[in-house]
Amino acid sequence: xxxxxxxxxxxANVSTATVSKVLNKNDLSxxxxxxxxxxxVVKRNNYIPNAMAKGLKSRRSNMIGFILxxxxxxxxxxxARGIEDKAKEYNFGVVFCNTDDDPDxxxxxxxxxGSQMIDGIIFASSQEESSYDNALLRSVPVVMVDRxxxxxxxxxxxxxxxxxxxxxxxxxxxxxxGCRRVAYISAKCNTANQRYLGYLGALEKSGIKVDExxxxxxxxxxxxxxxxxxxxxxxxxxxxxxxxxDLIAAGAxxxxxxxxxxxPGDVKVIGFDNIYLSQHxxxxxxxxEQPTYEIGRTAAEMLLENIVNGVPLYxxxxxxxxxxxxxx
Amino acid sequence: xxxxxxxxxxxANVSTATVSKVLNKNDLSxxxxxxxxxxxVVKRNNYIPNAMAKGLKSRRSNMIGFILxxxxxxxxxxxARGIEDKAKEYNFGVVFCNTDDDPDxxxxxxxxxGSQMIDGIIFASSQEESSYDNALLRSVPVVMVDRxxxxxxxxxxxxxxxxxxxxxxxxxxxxxxGCRRVAYISAKCNTANQRYLGYLGALEKSGIKVDExxxxxxxxxxxxxxxxxxxxxxxxxxxxxxxxxDLIAAGAxxxxxxxxxxxPGDVKVIGFDNIYLSQHxxxxxxxxEQPTYEIGRTAAEMLLENIVNGVPLYxxxxxxxxxxxxxx
DNA sequence: TTGAAAGCGCTAACAC
DNA sequence: GTGTTAGCGCTTTCAA
Numbered sequence: 295x296x297x298x299x300x301x302x303x304x305x306a307n308v309s310t311a312t313v314s315k316v317l318n319k320n321d322l323s324x325x326x327x328x329x330x331x332x333x334x335v336v337k338r339n340n341y342i343p344n345a346m347a348k349g350l351k352s353r354r355s356n357m358i359g360f361i362l363x364x365x366x367x368x369x370x371x372x373x374a375r376g377i378e379d380k381a382k383e384y385n386f387g388v389v390f391c392n393t394d395d396d397p398d399x400x401x402x403x404x405x406x407x408g409s410q411m412i413d414g415i416i417f418a419s420s421q422e423e424s425s426y427d428n429a430l431l432r433s434v435p436v437v438m439v440d441r442x443x444x445x446x447x448x449x450x451x452x453x454x455x456x457x458x459x460x461x462x463x464x465x466x467x468x469x470x471x472g473c474r475r476v477a478y479i480s481a482k483c484n485t486a487n488q489r490y491l492g493y494l495g496a497l498e499k500s501g502i503k504v505d506e507x508x509x510x511x512x513x514x515x516x517x518x519x520x521x522x523x524x525x526x527x528x529x530x531x532x533x534x535x536x537x538x539x540d541l542i543a544a545g546a547x548x549x550x551x552x553x554x555x556x557x558p559g560d561v562k563v564i565g566f567d568n569i570y571l572s573q574h575x576x577x578x579x580x581x582x583e584q585p586t587y588e589i590g591r592t593a594a595e596m597l598l599e600n601i602v603n604g605v606p607l608y609x610x611x612x613x614x615x616x617x618x619x620x621x622x
Numbered sequence: 623x624x625x626x627x628x629x630x631x632x633x634a635n636v637s638t639a640t641v642s643k644v645l646n647k648n649d650l651s652x653x654x655x656x657x658x659x660x661x662x663v664v665k666r667n668n669y670i671p672n673a674m675a676k677g678l679k680s681r682r683s684n685m686i687g688f689i690l691x692x693x694x695x696x697x698x699x700x701x702a703r704g705i706e707d708k709a710k711e712y713n714f715g716v717v718f719c720n721t722d723d724d725p726d727x728x729x730x731x732x733x734x735x736g737s738q739m740i741d742g743i744i745f746a747s748s749q750e751e752s753s754y755d756n757a758l759l760r761s762v763p764v765v766m767v768d769r770x771x772x773x774x775x776x777x778x779x780x781x782x783x784x785x786x787x788x789x790x791x792x793x794x795x796x797x798x799x800g801c802r803r804v805a806y807i808s809a810k811c812n813t814a815n816q817r818y819l820g821y822l823g824a825l826e827k828s829g830i831k832v833d834e835x836x837x838x839x840x841x842x843x844x845x846x847x848x849x850x851x852x853x854x855x856x857x858x859x860x861x862x863x864x865x866x867x868d869l870i871a872a873g874a875x876x877x878x879x880x881x882x883x884x885x886p887g888d889v890k891v892i893g894f895d896n897i898y899l900s901q902h903x904x905x906x907x908x909x910x911e912q913p914t915y916e917i918g919r920t921a922a923e924m925l926l927e928n929i930v931n932g933v934p935l936y937x938x939x940x941x942x943x944x945x946x947x948x949x950x
Numbered sequence: 951t952t953g954a955a956a957g958c959g960c961t962a963a964c965a966c
Numbered sequence: 967g968t969g970t971t972a973g974c975g976c977t978t979t980c981a982a
Contacts, residue, residue, distance in 0.1 A: 296738065296761070296975095298974095298975055298976085299975060299976060299977095300975075300976095308952075308953085309952065309953045309954075310953090310975085310976075310977090311952075311953055311954080311955095311977080311978075312951090312952060312953075314976065314977055314978085315952090315977090315978095318977080320977095320978090323951055323952080324951070324952080325951060325952090328951080328952080342733065342736055342737045342738075343737060343975080343976070344678075344737065344738045344974085344975050344976070345737035345738055345739035346674050346677040346678045346683060346738060346739060346974085346975080346976090347678050347958090347974070347975030347976040347977090348975080348976055348977080349674040349739075349958095349976095350672070350674045350675050350678050350958050350959065350960090350974090350975080350976075351957085351958055351975085351976050351977050351978085352958090352976090352977075353958080355674060355739070357685075357717065357739070364703070365693070365699045365702050365703055365706075366699045366700060366703050366898075368696060368699070368898075368899075370699075371693045371694045371696070371698075371699050372694060374693050374718070375692070375693055375694050375720060378693075378718060378719075378720055379720075382730075385734075387717045387718075387719070387734060387735075387739070388717065388718060389685065389715045389716065389717050389718075390702070390706060390715075390716060390717075390718055391706075391715070392703060392706055392707075402710075405670070406713075406715060407715075408670055409670045409671065409672065409673035410624065410670070410672045410673055410674060410959095411673035411674065411677075411683070411685070411715075433624070516898065516899075516902065544899065544902040545902070547902070548902055551904070570694075570844065571696075571844075571872065571899045574844065574872040574873070574875070574876055574903065575902065575903075575904070576879070576903070576904030624959095626958095626959055626960085627959065627960060627961095628959075628960095636968075636969085637968065637969045637970075638959085638960075638961090638969090639961080639962080639968075639969060639970080639971095640967085640968060640969075641960095642960065642961055642962085643961090643962095643968090646961080648961095648962090651967055651968080652967065652968080653967060653968090656967080656968080671959080671960075672958090672959050672960070674958085674959080674960090675958070675959035675960040675961090675974090676959080676960055676961080677960095677974095678958090678959080678960075678974050678975065678976090679959085679960050679961050679962085679973085679974055680960090680961075680974090681974080738975095
């Protein structure tokens with residue numbers, strides 16, 4: 295059976311109140327002798343306070359939730375690690391919820407995490423417009439990361455890069471390298487999508503007309519890169535591809551290779567995210583790097599500062615940069 | 623302010639006990655009218671029971687912990703996903719703890735999760751011999767995954783593949799393809815390590831003498847592949863590399879390429895894990911596939927069945943297979 | 951310097 | 967059918 299504060303109190307010949315005080319460093323008024331006696335008993339019994347009882351009292355669980363599309367997408371582990379590392383500093387745990395971008399599952403996650411088992415939420419949604427329950431949202435602080443919903447009301451923070459400008463820069467790089475027929479393969483999304491807007495904007499700025507037959511929308515996965523490139527090949531000619539992420543780029547390069555097209559000779563390609571393996575693609579992938587780990591840390595810090603010290607949430611943009619390798 | 627069961631009881635003109643009963647489907651003795659009245663009030667107030675209070679009573683948090691080396695290693699997200707998907711089926715959440723294989727951090731994790739905030743633990747240790755606190759371990763059911771400690775005592779389950787035989791098979795494949803000087807690059811470990819033993823065994827069985835200058839031990843990362851191969855190149859000649867995982871293989875191929883060595887012409891290489899990107903390496907990587915996602919699911923199921931239904935833990939081996947691609 | 955007691959929100963006997 | 971009550975293990979006034 296688990297040992298409780300009461301057992302410790304008895305063995306140390308003090309009240310539970312006293313034990314509680316020494317354990318929580320409300321030591322100021324406890325005599326050194328008592329304190330040491332208590333501590334000894336605690337150690338001897340390998341006593342760990344029951345977190346639920348503690349939480350019930352303090353209304354704090356020391357757990358935050360991380361709601362994300364899919365931890366299997368290599369962009370997210372970095373983010374997760376940043377979050378967890380920071381959380382540990384505050385002595386918080388983090389609970390993961392994969393949603394596969396399914397609004398129903400997002401709802402479930404919010405409900406699951408909303409049961410006061412969680413002190414706050416970090417939310418990575420790939421939807422521009424999210425469908426979570428506003429009521430739940432309002433009861434817990436939330437920080438959005440990456441491509442995030444812009445939320446008018448509520449206690450919501452945000453940390454991300456300027457996706458639109460990053461995507462524009464990627465597109466410009468291709469155009470600047472001589473591409474005239476620049477394709478775009480990314481995840482499905484409404485027209486408000488920042489990356490898409492960046493691509494469009496850069497093209498227009500360069501006086502290149504947007505061609506619908508150069509745009510393929512799917513998911514943020516390798517499959518989409520495969521299918522999209524195959525589709526482009528059937529549509530006609532192109533000399534560059536702006537990819538929604540590195541996974542898509544990997545798929546694209548695979549299909550290009552299969553069809554005897556050389557990169558960057560025949561087609562230039564640029565990715566997004568700079569996942570660890572992009573440098574080991576062949577040729578190494580030129581890509582837009584997000585400070586993914588840092589985004590996670592920053593988001594966690596913002597959330598935790600809010601929870602622990604009441605610091606208000608806010609919106610923060612981090613820097614991106616283009617990693618020049620050999621596909622452009 | 624949060625709405626409690628008491629608020630609901632008042633608004634519905636019943637006792638808290640009644641509310642509790644209808645909410646927990648101890649409906650049998652509640653009149654339909656009352657039930658509906660209660661439910662209406664619950665909905666109107668968007669009431670969610672406080673999980674901590676519930677947990678304090680029921681001694682169950684509906685949370686399990688997942689202790690792993692590093693979620694950033696692409697082997698683990700798959701595993702994590704398997705765990706989480708299964709956990710959701712049981713209405714459990716999962717808390718992640720990265721340890722970087724640091725025994726101190728493992729200890730911290732166990733302590734953190736041991737505070738009865740967690741009903742069970744899934745533990746992926748790359749240590750053969752683990753340093754967690756046995757006392758803690760004994761208080762909560764634990765299932766080991768992947769390369770796991772064999773624990774004599776306690777309430778411990780295990781799910782994995784037969785690493786030794788898998789590693790032997792990989793080595794044999796190279797030997798069978800004509801390799802005579804087969805190198806081994808993997809993570810540091812004591813000689814008990816199953817993968818290492820498999821490599822050794824296969825070599826001996828083929829009558830090939832083990833050559834110390836063909837063995838490099840580091841971490842399970844790309845860096846190790848890079849450094850190990852560089853080191854091998856300085857040592858002398860070799861015609862095959864058995865890699866501890868796909869990350870190492872990716873690093874190895876990068877260095878081989880840089881040095882003008884062709885794969886599989888000059889050197890054959892085989893990986894381990896079949897992470898999603900191994901097929902997009904150039905050339906696509908031949909590797910040993912573990913049913914990673916399935917291992918996660920199975921482990922979670924075993925753990926949860928133990929927690930929820932008292933089913934005893936046990937040891938389970940899943941099948942591996944070699945994925946033939948173009949590096950052998 | 952220490953302890954008694956109330957109460958966090960919920961559940962489960964047991965009583966009515 | 968429904969309500970009363972006694973805790974679950976902990977923290978925190980307040981009194982001694």
